[in-house]
Amino acid sequence: xxxxxxxxxxxxxxxxxxxxxxxxxxxxxxxxxxxxxxxxxxxxxxxxxxxxxxxxxxxxxxxxxxxxxxxxxxxxxxxxxxxxxxxxxxxxxxxxxxxxxxxxxxxxxxxxxxxxxxxxxxxxxxxxxxxxxxxxxxxxxxxxxxxxxxxxxxxxxxxxxxxxxxxxxxxxxxxxxxxxxxxxxxxxxxxxxxxxxxxxxxxxxxxxxxxxxxxxxxxxxxxxxxxxxxxxxxxxxxxxxxxxxxxxxxxxxxxxxxxxxxxxxxxxxxxxxxxxxxxxxxxxxxxxxxxxxxxxxxxxxxxxxxxxxxxxxxxxxxxxxxxxxxxxxxxxxxxxxxxxxxxxxxxxxxxxxxxxxxxxxxxxxxxxxxxxxxxxxxxxxxxxxxxxxxxxxxxxxxxxxxxxxxxxxx
Ligand SMILES: Nc1nc2c(ncn2[C@@H]2O[C@H](COP(=O)(O)OP(=O)(O)OP(=O)(O)O)[C@@H](O)[C@H]2O)c(=O)[nH]1
Ligand SMILES: [Mg+2]
Numbered sequence: 559x560x561x562x563x564x565x566x567x568x569x570x571x572x573x574x575x576x577x578x579x580x581x582x583x584x585x586x587x588x589x590x591x592x593x594x595x596x597x598x599x600x601x602x603x604x605x606x607x608x609x610x611x612x613x614x615x616x617x618x619x620x621x622x623x624x625x626x627x628x629x630x631x632x633x634x635x636x637x638x639x640x641x642x643x644x645x646x647x648x649x650x651x652x653x654x655x656x657x658x659x660x661x662x663x664x665x666x667x668x669x670x671x672x673x674x675x676x677x678x679x680x681x682x683x684x685x686x687x688x689x690x691x692x693x694x695x696x697x698x699x700x701x702x703x704x705x706x707x708x709x710x711x712x713x714x715x716x717x718x719x720x721x722x723x724x725x726x727x728x729x730x731x732x733x734x735x736x737x738x739x740x741x742x743x744x745x746x747x748x749x750x751x752x753x754x755x756x757x758x759x760x761x762x763x764x765x766x767x768x769x770x771x772x773x774x775x776x777x778x779x780x781x782x783x784x785x786x787x788x789x790x791x792x793x794x795x796x797x798x799x800x801x802x803x804x805x806x807x808x809x810x811x812x813x814x815x816x817x818x819x820x821x822x823x824x825x826x827x828x829x830x831x832x833x834x835x836x837x838x839x840x841x842x843x844x845x846x847x848x849x850x851x852x853x854x855x856x857x858x859x860x861x862x863x864x865x866x867x868x869x870x871x872x873x874x875x876x877x878x879x880x881x882x883x884x885x886x887x888x889x890x891x892x893x894x895x896x897x898x899x900x901x902x903x904x905x906x907x908x909x910x911x912x913x914x915x916x917x918x919x920x921x922x923x924x925x926x927x928x929x930x931x932x933x934x935x936x937x938x939x940x941x942x943x944x945x946x947x948x949x950x951x952x953x954x955x956x957x958x959x960x961x962x963x964x965x966x967x968x
Contacts, residue, residue, distance in 0.1 A: 561825050565763075565792070566617050566639060572763050573645050578609040592631070593624045603632050615642060619793065622671040640667065640795035646764055647798065655717050656767045659805060662710040663797040665703050672696060672703075718804045725811055729943040731773070732782040732896040735809035737837065738818035739829040740764055740789030743852040746879040747818060747888075748772060748786045757786070764789060769808050776889045779921040780896040780941065785812065790836045792828075799839055806840055814895055815847045816888075821863055821876070822856035830870070848873050850888060855880045897923070900939045906954040907934050914953070 559582060567577050583598050592599050593616065602614060613635045620628070620638040628636045637645075644667055647660045736744040740763045749757040752772040758765055771785040785808040809815060817833060819826050830849070837843050849871045854860050855878040867874035875891050878884035902925065907914045909932050918924060922940035929935070940948075949955050 562617055562792070566615065566642075568763055569639070569642050569646065569791075570615060573642050573649075575613060575615075578611055579605055581605060588618070590621075591624065591627050593618060593620060593628075599628070599631050606632060606634055613637065615639070617793075625671060639793050640797075643764075643791065643795055644798065647767060650764060651767050653768045655714075655805065658710055658713055658717065659801040660767075660798075662707060662714065662801040663795065665707050665710070666797040666801070667795060669700065669703055669707075672699060714801070714804050718807060721804065721807055725808075728783070729946070731941055731943055732780070732814075732892065732899050733785075733812045734782050734814055734816055734892065735785045735787060735812035736816050736818055737787055737809060737833060737842075738789060738816075739820065739823075739833055740791050742789065742818040742820040742829070743879060744789065744818045745770075745786050747816075747850070747852065747877065747885070748774075748784055750879040750885055751776075751784060751889075763791065769805050771808065776892045776896065778893055779923075779944070780893050780900075781943070782892050782896060785809070790833050792832045794836060796839070799836060803840065806842075809840075809842055809845070812845065813899065815842065815845050817847050817849045819849055819851050820853050821851040821867075822853040826851075847871075848875060848891060850875045850877050852877045852879065854878045855884070896941070897939065900941050901945075901957065902937060902939050903945055904956040905936050905938060905940075905945075905948060906956075907936065908932060909934050 563580055563582070570577055581598070581602055583594050585594065589595060594602075605611070606614065611634060614628070614632055614637075616628075616636070616638045618638065619640055620636070625636055625638065644660070644664050647656075648664060651657045651660045736747060738744050741761070745757055745766050746759045748770065749755065749759055751774040754772065757770065766786055767788050769785050769787050771783060773781055773783050776782050787806060787809055788802060815837070817830070819830055823829060834843065837845075837847075849867065851863060851867050851874060854863065854876045857863055860876070864876060867876060873891065875887045877888050900923075905918065907918065909915075909929055915934060915936075918936055918938060921944050922938040924936055924938050926937040927934060945955050945957070
């Protein structure tokens with residue numbers, strides 16, 4: 559419980575508020591009116607008065623009724639964890655797409671809580687004032703919000719279509735998506751792999767809200783397309799999960815998901831489960847996943863963790879972005895995957911073209927070689943994009959599929 563509340567405190571801090579007290583209660587079953595017991599409500603009210611608190615945040619989800627009742631009794635603004643997360647997302651969204659997604663999630667969260675949120679809404683609409691709405695006004699607002707939700711959904715479908723078109727036009731290579739709990743080090747990994755220092759890395763929750771894709775060199779002539787995604791968290795509002803589908807489409811199209819885990823966090827096993835649940839909610843649980851245990855530089859017992867990691871998954875990889883060789887194992891694992899994707903082709907190169915021949919050994923894995931009339935014929939494992947490049951440069955390339963086709967047609 560303390561760990562959950564510590565995390566909530568970090569969220570609150572990120573959202574820009576200051577924690578002045580914590581109150582907990584163990585309850586067998588939540589009361590429908592207030593979630594907590596009525597005596598506890600009184601305790602919270604007194605604590606607020608004592609410490610001049612202007613906001614009460616619940617770690618558990620509140621129903622619209624509970625939220626309204628609590629606000630009435632406590633006479634301060636009441637939020638639940640979901641609303642705090644939505645708040646953070648809305649202030650951190652930068653790209654057009656992320657903004658659309660967050661707005662959609664907020665409106666969907668707001669719709670059943672409209673009476674309570676009306677003061678908020680009037681601010682968004684441009685200072686109608688703090689006067690409470692009448693029933694007609696509420697109905698008008700509901701209609702307006704539903705229309706807005708519709709509009710946002712349509713816009714997001716447009717974004718999704720655009721993304722699909724872009725994806726279709728890309729070179730084929732190993733596609734990797736980084737997923738994981740927030741602050742696990744996903745962006746740091748992409749930064750270390752790509753060497754791009756302007757990728758945002760921060761010791762705070764939800765530093766990344768946009769997907770970012772980079773083609774990275776994973777050694778031995780292999781490349782992979784790696785996508786960084788938004789982090790997950792316990793009790794992520796389902797409205798957010800739903801509206802971030804367009805962004806997470808990249809993960810759906812990936813050949814493999816790297817599940818980045820902060821191995822130095824005492825609760826990493828819980829965090830892994832949370833991520834697995836969200837992946838499930840996004841229908842991504844069937845994707846091949848490799849866990850990447852990151853931040854191993856912070857571990858006292860790295861050997862113990864390595865053993866646990868293998869129990870979790872036989873192909874689990876240990877990593878750290880703090881040492882230059884910290885990603886060697888990860889790159890190796892990616893190369894193994896890329897190799898599987900790499901088709902065997904035949905190229906013909908003039909025997910006199912030493913530079914080109916040497917290049918073949920560098921960019922691909924040469925499996926066989928024979929010479930005939932001043933031409934070298936190489937059987938080679940080569941990524942598609944490399945083969946296409948060679949063709950553009952005038953090298954004769956024959957693919958397995960070409961050969962099958964010519965056999966079929968005689
Ligand atoms: N000690 C140590 N710190 C790391 C390592 N990798 C990342 N960090 C730190 O962990 C924090 C979070 O890193 P990010 O890369 O922003 O994490 P993220 O998973 O992208 O987080 P969100 O975008 O918020 O979901 C930063 O302060 C990083 O410097 C590592 O291998 N070792
Ligand atoms: Mg990030």
